Amino acid sequence: MLISTLTNKHTSSMSLLTHLLACLFGMGSWISINGLWVELPLIVPEIPEGWYLPSYLSILIQMANIGPLFVTLMHRFRPGALNEAAVIYVIIGLGTVASFLLGFFWKETVIVAGAPHSVALLLLTFFLSAVDCTSSVTFLPFMMRLKPQYLTTYYIGEGVSGLLPALVALIQGVGVVHCMNSTQSVNSSDSSVMFELRAQYLPAIFSAEVFFFFLSAMMLVCLVAFLLLNYHPSVAREHPNGGHTNSVKEESQKNQQWAEQKPMMDPYRPANQKSRSGFGTGSYSWMQVFYIFIILAWANALTNVVLPSVQSYSCMPYGNNIYHLSATMAAVSNPLACFIAMFFPIRSLLFMGALTVMGSGVGAYIMGMAALSPCPLLVNEGSGGAIIVLAWIVFVLTLSYVKVIVGVILRDEGHGALVWCGAVVQLGSLLGAVTMFPVVSVYSYFSSGDPCNTKCP
Template sequence: MSFCLFLEKHTSNMSLLTHVLACLFGMGSWVSINGLWVELPLIVPQIPEGWYLPSYLSIIIQMANVGPLFVTLMHRFRPGALNETAVIYVIICLGTVATFLLGFFWKETVVVAGAPHSVALLVLTFFLATVDCTSSVTFLPFTMRLKPQYLTTYYIGEGVSGLLPALVALVQGVGVVHCINSTQSSNHTLNTSSSALTFDLQAQYQPANFSAEVFFFFLTAMMLVCLAAFLLLNYHPSVAREPPSGRYTNGVKEKSHKNRKWAEQKPMMDPYKAANPRPRSSFGAGTYSWMQVVYIFVILAWVNALTNVVLPSVQSYSCMPYGNNAYHLSATMAAVSNPLACFIAMFLPIRSLLLMGALTVMGSGIGAYIMAMAVLSPCPLLVNETSGGVIIVLAWILFVLSLSYVKVMIGVILRDEGHSALVWCGAVVQLGSLVGAATMFPVVSVYSYFSSGDPCNTKCP
């Protein structure tokens, strides 16, 4: 009964329609690139790049940061010159068209320098990456036009952008491996025809339940849903928006400062704090000192580097030694943990900088364990024990859960600081991801520091 009263208290004056639309809008932020990643086991065997494709994708995604860089510089040096709503329409439409074209041309090759290459796949991936990277500095600031409580709903949608493709790929049967017996003949003498038979296990990927083309058309439908949600957020009369005094036009706040939400909410969070405190810095509303602002952005960059690039790049190395089921379960449950953390933050929007640091340390410690297991692959700790698989799955769940909550905490804090703070939030997210990619790419792809082993034949003591 008490939970029902708690839920009713926190959902009062909230529009269910706005929650749904904010979630669907956030879902379109990274659904295309996330979908491409989970489809790799089905794509790789049919293209000339093979398993070098993930390396190419990492480079392409970082090159696509030219989009958020342009938007951030425009907000900094030409505030108001960039029509934020028009930019969002353009990138959603571009992402929809690029995803649709992938369904037709992802297998097409062109001879470049005497060798076939998947030029269409790589070019279309660049457009998708530009769309998704640019969404970090456009989608999030757009939520300033909605009431504060819908920011966490947007983050839930952003989490669903990774969860939904993973679930569809799971139904599709992507990456399911079966070990089959294979017989090989080996000669023991040079002058006789005597030979011995050796028995070995061979990993064989099972055919998918439906094709990659169908999967890409599904992603196209998701982008169309995102476009429809954005249209309704702009024009539907029932959408719960900020009052006119809190509205932004092309990223610039209107002159009126009456009824500022942050000034009303701060006493609710801290009843001993003055309603109109003296600004402590020129950043945003001046709520935080410059040292605290730097602290928040350093944590934001660190958390996004870990969750977006560093740990996902070694997920297969950390999980596959424990079996194919452990790998798929960890990937799926980690994808579930992201929106779950956002859902928790909807009812517990804590702004404590101390808690933020504690959760970051905890999540980083769990990430260090995951990284250690990846380094020890193909023979990590407890590799032959059921408990080893259970621990690695729980580690991935807690890692994503804790650091996803930190990201939402920072989003809530910066939302109170204004539109410009959210633009910088998106820019720092991409910067953290860029640094993570620059660190992990040479380690994983160039120097091949990690070893995955054979899922069917690796023997560990």
């Protein structure tokens, strides 16, 4: 009895260790690019590109999709030829070094075509983008080596990759505006002057250099977590078959085992169900597979690109505090949705569709408020700010839950399904960027107004 109790305690502690490592591993997936975005208010005033930098970042991130495209094609045409662990080591190491170098060279400029440009910043950003984009098609398939419950923990870590930089930037004091009185001469003959408020960004508590070193340290933590997930002897017990599965044959055998266990995990699916398609284990028809991937691409397009690109327009009219509160609560909602999915993994395709419609409807309200900027609905009312913060929470919460459930479903369909999951995530983000870039950056359909002088009726 005593031996059994000690064994259970040891297993529980090892399970907690694996959960922690999976979370830290997932945290490294997008922390570099998420951190770069939240640091923009400090970077932009110091570089010649100014506020054109976000447009350049959007282009660089989409160019970096060459990484996941290469990995996906290798899995499709030469399965088993790509050493997944080696690729992960390379991209995490590259992310660590690039983040560290940003701390030294982000302000350095080079004369190109007669004008100064932040070549080092743009080049290192491309490397970081390649790291984060490629993580979508390498980190997720690697999680096949662990039991299914750790995939949800990985998604929590992926959510933390957006939350942690946002909290650090909040402590840093990024983008805090103070309205100062200023005078402007109106008529030089009679010395008439006009008083107006001028927006002034307050200095940050610590520099952008320190922030980039922090990002590099977090990537190093991700690397250590990955090493322990690979080589810690106790973590090996958390593998479905008690060890690593490196070969295609072993992977196929493991997928078959999960296919046999699936009816026990999903009570809605009959145990004697025949193969309905050639995808994964064949549990879903081709129409259902198409439906799942459409929802996945749509949810990622909205949450990764479309709505974040107009977040400032939707929130800033209600005040700087509302903007920071909405950004922080949205970042909190992502890991919270993953945490909920860990205990309530409802895998109903109908429920998933309903949540997608709900999240999209709330997203439409956010987009409407951004389009009405700088004078959205209830802009002079306290309820207006509360509603927009709540809208961002519900939007991120619902669609993040959908993304996790899709990941859980595809995890049971095998290693190849998770590779396609990562590819579709990047495809959705790409389509969102292609749609929003001309709308926001080229045609300037959205107007931010002056945070100190805009007057609305």
